Amino acid sequence: MTRSQGSGSVPPSTLSADVAARIQLVVLDVDGVLTDGGVYMGALPGGETLEMKRFDIQDGLGIRLLQWAGIEVAIVSGRVSEATAIRARELDVHECHQDGGAQKIRAIKGILERLDVGWDQVAMLGDDLPDLAVLRRVGVPAVVANVAEEVRREAVWQAKRRGGHGAVREFCEAILRARGDWEAQMEAYVAARGDPEEEG
Numbered sequence: 088m089t090r091s092q093g094s095g096s097v098p099p100s101t102l103s104a105d106v107a108a109r110i111q112l113v114v115l116d117v118d119g120v121l122t123d124g125g126v127y128m129g130a131l132p133g134g135e136t137l138e139m140k141r142f143d144i145q146d147g148l149g150i151r152l153l154q155w156a157g158i159e160v161a162i163v164s165g166r167v168s169e170a171t172a173i174r175a176r177e178l179d180v181h182e183c184h185q186d187g188g189a190q191k192i193r194a195i196k197g198i199l200e201r202l203d204v205g206w207d208q209v210a211m212l213g214d215d216l217p218d219l220a221v222l223r224r225v226g227v228p229a230v231v232a233n234v235a236e237e238v239r240r241e242a243v244w245q246a247k248r249r250g251g252h253g254a255v256r257e258f259c260e261a262i263l264r265a266r267g268d269w270e271a272q273m274e275a276y277v278a279a280r281g282d283p284e285e286e287g
């Protein structure tokens with residue numbers, strides 16, 4: 088596998104089975120990956136500042152399907168936002184780390200120790216320069232469609248979709264499909280929501 092794609096070339100949007108099989112942990116950036124990178128900033132009448140982000144619901148189900156397939160998911164952001172913490176709680180992502188100085192390597196080292204996972208077993212989906220140090224280190228560096236060119240060069244996988252518009256779902260699905268788990272996870276999800284009176 089070529090780690091450096093060189094200038095101009097686009098990394099593939101499919102993963103090989105052996106690459107996908109070694110993934111134990113998927114690390115997701117927030118701004119530009121779980122969101123479109125936009126931040127709504129305002130203030131309440133009392134003066135308290137309010138920051139809102141828009142998350143994609145289909146991304147959320149993709150994260151759930153990964154978790155149910157036994158793959159850990161972590162959220163690591165270089166920006167501190169309550170909106171991110173709320174979304175992580177909603178998705179039962181316990182490893183949610185926000186550092187205003189974007190010290191992502193430090194945060195991920197802690198996760199790897201807690202989960203007993205090695206860097207080569209990590210996939211990360213990123214979009215911009217704060218992700219670069221991590222993408223150079225993980226086994227499966229991946230990027231969204233709206234990626235900075237310098238970051239894309241490090242990737243072995245690129246989403247066709249943009250951050251906040253299904254790129255995370257696309258990555259989750261690519262991993263599960265390459266592992267041969269997609270159909271089973273999807274059917275299990277549907278079966279759990281079937282009509283109980285039809286069960287034989």
Ligand SMILES: [Mg+2]
Pocket residue numbers: 116117118119120213214215
């Ligand atoms: Mg970002």
